[in-house]
Amino acid sequence: MSTFREDGGAALDWVASYLDRLREYPVLAQVEPGEIRAALPLAAPERAEPFANVLRDLDGVLMSGITHWQSPRHFAYFATTGSEPAILAELLIAALNQVGILWRASPALQELEEVTVDWLRQLLGLPDGLHGQIEDGASLSTMIALASAREARPESRVVLASEHAHSSVEKAARLLELDLRKVPGDDVFALRVDQLDLAEACAVVATIGTTGPTSIDPVAAIAERCEEEGVWLHVDAAYAGSAAVCPELRGLFSGWERADSIVVNPHKWLLVPQGCSVLWTRRPEEVRNAFSLVPEYLRVAEEVASLSEYTQVLGKRFRALKLWAVLRCYGREGLQAVIREHLRLAALFERWVGEEPGWELCAPRHFSLVCFRHEGSDELNEALLERVNASGDVFLSHTRLDGRYVVRLAIGNARTTEDDVRFAWEVLRREARGVVA
Amino acid sequence: MSTFREDGGAALDWVASYLDRLREYPVLAQVEPGEIRAALPLAAPERAEPFANVLRDLDGVLMSGITHWQSPRHFAYFATTGSEPAILAELLIAALNQVGILWRASPALQELEEVTVDWLRQLLGLPDGLHGQIEDGASLSTMIALASAREARPESRVVLASEHAHSSVEKAARLLELDLRKVPGDDVFALRVDQLDLAEACAVVATIGTTGPTSIDPVAAIAERCEEEGVWLHVDAAYAGSAAVCPELRGLFSGWERADSIVVNPHKWLLVPQGCSVLWTRRPEEVRNAFSLVPEYLRVAEEVASLSEYTQVLGKRFRALKLWAVLRCYGREGLQAVIREHLRLAALFERWVGEEPGWELCAPRHFSLVCFRHEGSDELNEALLERVNASGDVFLSHTRLDGRYVVRLAIGNARTTEDDVRFAWEVLRREARGVVA
Numbered sequence: 001m002s003t004f005r006e007d008g009g010a011a012l013d014w015v016a017s018y019l020d021r022l023r024e025y026p027v028l029a030q031v032e033p034g035e036i037r038a039a040l041p042l043a044a045p046e047r048a049e050p051f052a053n054v055l056r057d058l059d060g061v062l063m064s065g066i067t068h069w070q071s072p073r074h075f076a077y078f079a080t081t082g083s084e085p086a087i088l089a090e091l092l093i094a095a096l097n098q099v100g101i102l103w104r105a106s107p108a109l110q111e112l113e114e115v116t117v118d119w120l121r122q123l124l125g126l127p128d129g130l131h132g133q134i135e136d137g138a139s140l141s142t143m144i145a146l147a148s149a150r151e152a153r154p155e156s157r158v159v160l161a162s163e164h165a166h167s168s169v170e171k172a173a174r175l176l177e178l179d180l181r182k183v184p185g186d187d188v189f190a191l192r193v194d195q196l197d198l199a200e201a202c203a204v205v206a207t208i209g210t211t212g213p214t215s216i217d218p219v220a221a222i223a224e225r226c227e228e229e230g231v232w233l234h235v236d237a238a239y240a241g242s243a244a245v246c247p248e249l250r251g252l253f254s255g256w257e258r259a260d261s262i263v264v265n266p267h268k269w270l271l272v273p274q275g276c277s278v279l280w281t282r283r284p285e286e287v288r289n290a291f292s293l294v295p296e297y298l299r300v301a302e303e304v305a306s307l308s309e310y311t312q313v314l315g316k317r318f319r320a321l322k323l324w325a326v327l328r329c330y331g332r333e334g335l336q337a338v339i340r341e342h343l344r345l346a347a348l349f350e351r352w353v354g355e356e357p358g359w360e361l362c363a364p365r366h367f368s369l370v371c372f373r374h375e376g377s378d379e380l381n382e383a384l385l386e387r388v389n390a391s392g393d394v395f396l397s398h399t400r401l402d403g404r405y406v407v408r409l410a411i412g413n414a415r416t417t418e419d420d421v422r423f424a425w426e427v428l429r430r431e432a433r434g435v436v437a
Numbered sequence: 438m439s440t441f442r443e444d445g446g447a448a449l450d451w452v453a454s455y456l457d458r459l460r461e462y463p464v465l466a467q468v469e470p471g472e473i474r475a476a477l478p479l480a481a482p483e484r485a486e487p488f489a490n491v492l493r494d495l496d497g498v499l500m501s502g503i504t505h506w507q508s509p510r511h512f513a514y515f516a517t518t519g520s521e522p523a524i525l526a527e528l529l530i531a532a533l534n535q536v537g538i539l540w541r542a543s544p545a546l547q548e549l550e551e552v553t554v555d556w557l558r559q560l561l562g563l564p565d566g567l568h569g570q571i572e573d574g575a576s577l578s579t580m581i582a583l584a585s586a587r588e589a590r591p592e593s594r595v596v597l598a599s600e601h602a603h604s605s606v607e608k609a610a611r612l613l614e615l616d617l618r619k620v621p622g623d624d625v626f627a628l629r630v631d632q633l634d635l636a637e638a639c640a641v642v643a644t645i646g647t648t649g650p651t652s653i654d655p656v657a658a659i660a661e662r663c664e665e666e667g668v669w670l671h672v673d674a675a676y677a678g679s680a681a682v683c684p685e686l687r688g689l690f691s692g693w694e695r696a697d698s699i700v701v702n703p704h705k706w707l708l709v710p711q712g713c714s715v716l717w718t719r720r721p722e723e724v725r726n727a728f729s730l731v732p733e734y735l736r737v738a739e740e741v742a743s744l745s746e747y748t749q750v751l752g753k754r755f756r757a758l759k760l761w762a763v764l765r766c767y768g769r770e771g772l773q774a775v776i777r778e779h780l781r782l783a784a785l786f787e788r789w790v791g792e793e794p795g796w797e798l799c800a801p802r803h804f805s806l807v808c809f810r811h812e813g814s815d816e817l818n819e820a821l822l823e824r825v826n827a828s829g830d831v832f833l834s835h836t837r838l839d840g841r842y843v844v845r846l847a848i849g850n851a852r853t854t855e856d857d858v859r860f861a862w863e864v865l866r867r868e869a870r871g872v873v874a
Contacts, residue, residue, distance in 0.1 A: 004521045005453050011525040012445045015532040019441065029544045033741045036548040044556040044764040048771045051522050054762050058529065065545030069534050077542070082534030084441045085488050088448040092495065094527035094710045094759075095452040097506050097519030105514070107466045108502030111473040119481040136573050139751045147612055168751060170730055175584055175749060177614060273531045274754045275712075293607055304470045312612060314576045314605055315704075317711045322531075325491050327481040334485045 007051040014055055015087065022071045022415065026392025029067045036065035067395065072415040075424055076389075076397035078211075078239045078369075079412030082273035085329035089322035090273060100316030102306040110307055113320035117278050119327055123335070124244040124264065127257050131284035133310050134276060134319045138238040138263050141279035142205070143172035144287065144311055145261040149203035149232030150176055151290035152283070156202035156231075162191035162217055164210040166236060178202065188364050189215035189401065196225055203232040208253055209240025212399035212408075213363035213371050216240075220255030227258070235259040238277065239412075240367050242269040243343075245335045252366055261287075269342075269368075269412050270335065271326045276319050284310065342368040342411045345421045349409055352425050358432070362401055368411040371401065374432050378405035387431040394424045444488040451492055452524065459508045459852065463829025466504045473502035504832065509852040512861055513826075513834035515648075515676045515806075516849030519710035522766035526759035527710060537753030539743040547744055550757035554715050556764055560772070561681040561701065564694050568721035570747050571713060571756045575675040575700050578716035579642070580609035581724065581748055582698040586640035586669030587613055588727035589720070593668075597635070598642035599628035601649050603673060606642045615639065625801050626652035626838065633662055640669040645690055646677025649836035649845075650800035650808050653677075657692030664695070672696040675714065676849075677804050679706040680780075682772045689803055698724075706779075706805075706849050707772065708763045713756050721747065779805040779848045782858045786846055789862050795869070799838055805848040808838065811869050815842035824868040831861045 039061045069080055098106040100113075117132030135141045146159060146169075161169045163182045173180035183195050191206065198204070204226055206217040219235060226233040235256045241264030243249045256262055261281040266272040281287055292309035308314045330338070346368040353359045353372045363371040373381050382398070385407055389395055399406050409424060476498045506517055535543040537550075554569030572578045583596060583606075598606045600619045610617035620632050628643065635641070641663055643654040656672060663670040672693045678701030680686045693699055698718040703709040718724055729746035745751045767775070783805040790796045790809045800808040810818050819835070822844055826832055836843050846861060 004456065005449070007521065008449045008453065008525055008528075011528050012442070012449055015528060016442050016445065018532055028541065031544050033540065033544070034548070036545050037552055040549070040552045043559055045768045046770055047768040049765045049768065051525065051762070051766055054522065054526070054765055058758075062545040062549060065543070065548060066533060066535065067541065067543050069536055069542075070532070077536070077538065080534065080536065082531050084444065085491065087528065087531040088445055088488060089491070090531035091445075091448050091452060091524065091528045094519050094524040095455055095507070096503060097517065097710045098503065099506055099514070099517065099711050101514065103470065104465065104504065105506075106502070106504050107468050107470070108473050108499040111471070111502060112477070112499060115474055115477045122480055136754075137750055137752050139749055143749065167730055171728065171749060171751075174727075174730070175613070273534045274536050274752060290611075291608065293604055293611070312576055312580065312608060313574055314608075315574050315711060317573075321495075325488070328486045328491055329488055331482045331484040331486065333483060 010052065010055055019070070022068060023073065025068045025071060027068050027071045027073050027395035028389045028392060029065050030392055031065050036062065070413070072413050072417065072420045073394040073424065074413055075409045075411065076395045077410060078268050079410045079416070080268055081271045081412070081414040083271035083326060083414060085325040086272050086322040089325035093318045093321050096318060098318040100307055100318065101314050102308065103304040106318065109316065109318045109320060112324055113307065116320045116323045116327060117280070120266070120278060120323070121280060123332055124241060125247065125250050126262070126280065130280040130282055132278055132280045133307060134278055134323065135311060136275050136277065138166070138236065138265050138277045139168040139171060140312065141263040141277045142168050142234065142236060143175060144279060144291070145234040145263065145281070146172045146176055146178065146203055148261070148281070148283065148287040148290045149234065150178060152232060152286045153202040156200050158200040159203045159205065160196060160198070160201050161205040162207060162210070164189050164212050164215055165205055165207050166211050166238070169205050169236070185215065189213045191217040191222065193218055193221045193225065196222065198225060198229040198231050201231045203234055205234045205236055208235060208237040208256060209367055211239070213401055214240060214367050214369045215363065216252055216366055220258070223255045223258035232260045233258070235262045238263050238265040239268045242266065243339050243367055245332065246339050266323055266326070269339070271330060271338065271414055272322050275317070276323055338414050345416065345418060346370055346411050348418065349421050349425060362404070362406045370409045371399070371406050372409070373404065373406050380435055381405045381407060384432055384435045387434060388427055391427060391431065393427045447489065447492055456507070459505060460510065462505045462508060464505050464508045464510050464832035465826045465829060466502050467829055468502050473499065507850070509850050509854065509857045510831040510861065511850055512846045512848065513832045514847060515705050516847045516853070517705055518708045518849070518851040520708035520763060520851060522762040523709050523759040526762035530755045530758050533755060535755040537744055537755070538751050539745065540741040543755065546753065546755045546757060549761055550744065553757045553760045553764060554717070557703070557715060557760070558717060560769055561678060562684065562687050563699070563717065567717040567719055569715055569717045570744060571715055571760065572748060573712050573714065575603070575673065575702050575714045576605040576608060577749065578700040578714045579605050579671065579673060580612060581716060581728070582671040582700070582718070583609045583613055583615065583640055585698070585718070585720065585724040585727045586671065587615060589669060589723045590639040593637050593639040595637040596640045596642065597633060597638050599644060599647070599654055601626050601647040601652055602642055602644050603648045603675070606673070622652065626650045628654040628659065630655055630658045630662065633659065635662060635666040635668050638668045640671055642671045642673055645672060645674040645693060646804055648676070650838055651677060651804050651806040652800065653689055653803055660692045660695035669697045670695070672699040675700050675702040676705045679703065680776050680804055682769065683776050703760055703763070706776070708767065708775065708851055709759050712754070713760055775851050782853065782855060783807055783848050785855065786858050786862060799841070799843045807846045808836070808843050809846070810841065810843050817872055818842045818844060821869055821872045824871060825864055828864060828868065830864045
């Protein structure tokens with residue numbers, strides 16, 4: 001294993017050095033389509049190469065095609081953090097290579113998953129007794145929730161969600177052959193409960209922190225209606241849910257405790273690298289009805305329900321280990337500090353935009369995302385954003401609200417400082433002068 | 438980052454030492470249900486803890502609940518290997534934390550995925566022009582294939598697969614509300630083509646290397662029928678597909694080059710840790726039709742189809758990096774050497790069983806799996822297997838063939854030597870004496 005120790009030392013050095021120098025890279029990859037592909041050989045090598053070649057080509061070939069999600073100046077989509085404890089946890093996960101197909105195949109995987117999702121439930125102030133599970137991403141979590149809703153009410157084939165709901169709701173509905181009906185949002189982009197027609201509905205998806213403007217649907221009022229009609233309520237808090245770790249923000253989540261299922265992605269705003277979405281449900285038996293089929297070769301003596309009976313997936317990765325590492329190494333206070341700092345920075349940026357002539361805010365800010373635009377046409381704003389991103393200095397993305405092109409600045413990287421946010425604002429104003437000129 | 442370097446050094450030491458001592462652990466976790474859960478705190482800590490505590494509790498609390506998939510003496514289900522280059526690649530993947538939601542979000546992720554799956558296609562002798570993609574596991578790959586088949590032929594709602602097909606086919610059919618009809622197998626557990634009624638079928642799933650006895654469906658004959666009727670043929674070679682890296686084994690795969698889609702899991706027999714299933718299709722446009730919906734906020738200037746347009750998932754992990762590391766660090770020759778050695782060891786074990794009075798072989802061996810049983814009742818064999826696994830010395834699993842309880846010895850760990858296989862045989866005979874006595 002001396003080679004492994006040597007290669008591992010080199011890989012670890014690479015990672016430490018990368019994390020040290022995150023601000024030196026252009027945030028958005030500065031390559032053209034096909035450029036990375038063209039720089040790679042057409043076929044795998046005949047003979048084994050040393051691991052050093054992998055690191056060499058990671059630097060020499062791949063890095064120019066990396067968009068730096070770890071950069072403190074990544075403000076696009078929802079900014080994320082692969083935190084240090086979780087990065088090391090991924091090393092452990094790969095080394096242990098657990099395959100969670102049933103309890104005995106990894107008791108530690110199954111029970112740590114049950115425990116960590118319950119820790120997280122408590123941290124977010126959710127009620128006792130929810131059944132939790134970790135999925136790869138929210139697209140799967142939401143699909144599982146809607147499949148369970150369909151199972152619970154097979155004669156009803158309609159899913160209702162706000163026009164601002166995430167595309168994964170549409171994707172899940174399509175896969176499940178459910179009829180997605182989009183409900184209009186109001187002037188603050190929240191689902192209009194008066195437009196909610198629950199006839200034929202098996203599920204409503206309410207979002208706390210929509211992907212475009214991070215608007216908040218009136219979950220309590222929707223829950224009321226769903227309870228009256230026996231319709232499954234799924235709450236998509238994939239991004240914003242992590243903020244509930246701060247008690248002072250719980251008011252924004254009012255009603256989610258009444259949901260039939262809830263998705264929160266620790267890989268978005270809770271410092272866990274990609275591949276950690278938590279789904280809770282108060283109706284685990286209906287999830288199990290929708291997904292359980294235990295084949296002979298997995299039937300064993302222990303009377304323990306397998307994680308795979310609650311999901312589409314059979315062989316689970318040991319994802320709980322990275323969530324566990326984060327919850328341990330940050331603690332409740334550490335997680336709260338990250339969220340609060342992000343809200344402070346977003347409020348600061350919001351104030352700068354609001355006070356600057358020629359710029360306008362485009363949506364109420366609830367969490368760590370600011371929606372804004374420069375005065376002028378959509379084309380001008382689009383050109384502005386392309387210039388900003390092409391500079392490599394910072395990376396932002398856009399959405400469309402009330403038919404207008406809107407720029408989004410999403411704060412969510414734990415390494416982002418006030419200086420980074422100020423720098424983003426300077427870059428935006430600099431490029432705006434260029435576009436206007 | 439000095440803490441990261443220190444913590445990383447400790448984590449790396451832990452991993453190197455773990456890989457050195459794999460034979461010292463009981464292969465099957467020796468805990469009772471609930472034991473790990475009971476040893477963990479009821480809530481997350483208030484304050485940050487050092488990463489050293491994670492390693493401490495990994496050893497002190499979790500390790501007793503680990504079933505050692507990395508052990509050379511793990512012969513259950515399909516044995517797998519998280520190889521050293523791939524373990525380190527997972528460290529890099531986590532550090533880069535790419536989120537492949539569209540091309541610009543990580544050109545390197547998308548293009549390396551395209552390139553590595555094409556390298557693998559060539560290594561396996563599959564035809565040019567297949568569209569490849571990496572999914573988390575075969576359950577998702579098969580679900581994507583069947584959703585595409587449904588999309589291509591919406592009026593036909595039947596899926597046909599052998600009675601020996603993997604449970605994921607049934608799970609996918611259920612999710613997609615397709616009617617799965619199981620086709621009987623013949624006396625060597627291969628799908629009976631004469632029993633294949635393609636009326637109303639949108640898809641047939643043929644398996645090369647079934648999960649129970651690793652039987653091989655007559656893919657060429659099935660392809661012939663599917664082509665005549667315009668039915669989608671999905672080939673499940675999740676386990677066995679990796680063996681096609683050896684040209685002398687290609688005869689076992691005859692016909693798979695005519696499939697509409699094929700799944701092979703490098704995380705099974707190709708040295709990649711959990712979370713790497715490759716799906717190829719010759720009909721990418723129908724996959725895209727089934728899954729593409731590009732929302733406004735992901736519409737950007739580049740005219741590049743996103744990986745997410747071909748799958749249920751939106752934010753992909755950088756899985757290609759670990760496949761790339763394996764293909765580089767083993768090369769074609771290295772991969773062939775692993776497969777050939779596993780076949781040699783399986784043939785050896787098969788001979789020992791076949792020559793030993795009181796034992797019988799229960800299925801033809803095509804790859805690295807041997808199905809066998811001791812003379813006597815199912816109960817005796819079940820008791821035998823439970824004793825073997827309870828010893829912790831080796832870990833095997835079972836299936837049921839022709840209504841009988843059958844023990845499976847699956848060779849698939851790159852660290853397994855002839856001594857390990859001989860040891861397994863000794864443990865089996867030792868425990869058989871105990872059961873009979």
